[in-house]
Amino acid sequence: MTRVAILTPDPAEVAYPDLWPKVLARLQRALDGAGIDAMPTPWTAHVDDVSALRGYACVLPLLAWGYHHDAARWQRACATWQREGLPLANPARVLAWNTDKRYLRELAAQGVAIPPTAFVDALSQAAVEQAFADSGADELIAKPAISGGAWKTRRLRRGDVIDAMEPMPMLLQPYLPTIGTQGETSLLYFDGRLSHVVNKRPLAGEFRIQEEFGGQYALVAAPPAGALALAEQVLRAVGEPLLYARIDMLPDADGRWLLMEAELIEPDFYLAVDPAQGAGFAQTLRRWVGAGG
Known part of the structure; x- marks a missing residue:
């Protein structure tokens, strides 16, 4: 049986105690069905020494949730994994790059449509007032990079x-x-091929669409043409071999699709609403491992 490792949160992480085990269980069921034995292991156990990961055909950082709480250690881990040639999917250099949302500025420079964005060194009254003045918006979303x-x-x-x-x-x-x-709207890609599309809506009065804030997820039969075009433009702009990618986007008031994030590290695949329940990802992983990534 093919053996892979799934990197999971640090044991001291308290932000997702109930959610990540459910996501892990869905992944493991899907991989079991393809003859893949997926072993969970905390990402923090392999920051400087990868010897315990050497026996796996592939290492998936799909549940390294909470890495942003210790970003310096995470970046050190990515450097170690790249230096040691660990069979990661996605590549360690991609993980390091995708860690900081200022990658959006690089994608925008390649023509990818993103919301008007001010990149600031710290949240301050002056920075916020300038962003209001520049954008003309009545409300802003402020998020850490x-x-x-x-x-x-x-x-x-x-x-x-x-x-x-x-x-x-x-x-x-x-x-x-x-x-x-x-x-x-999220478009899920496995080895460059569209798998499924999910729409995520917040509760009334809420702006966050994550499950822990009550977000509601539903399968979309087919992506709007503009959304599909944007997702494929993003993948071309990234220009790296990716086992998986989740491209999150939103239309503006004029119907123009804008990239919110390209999730290339630890995205939830929303397998609960995937018609194949993850079988497509499992088969893609088998091919990926067989081809050596």
């Missing part, structure tokens, strides 16, 4: 007083009301 699961993500209104926050690079983007009316 290194984050996950809407960690420390805030919705700001004109006139809000910005309280002191730990200095960290931030992204400031206009709040797009279409998140409430049309939701965010």
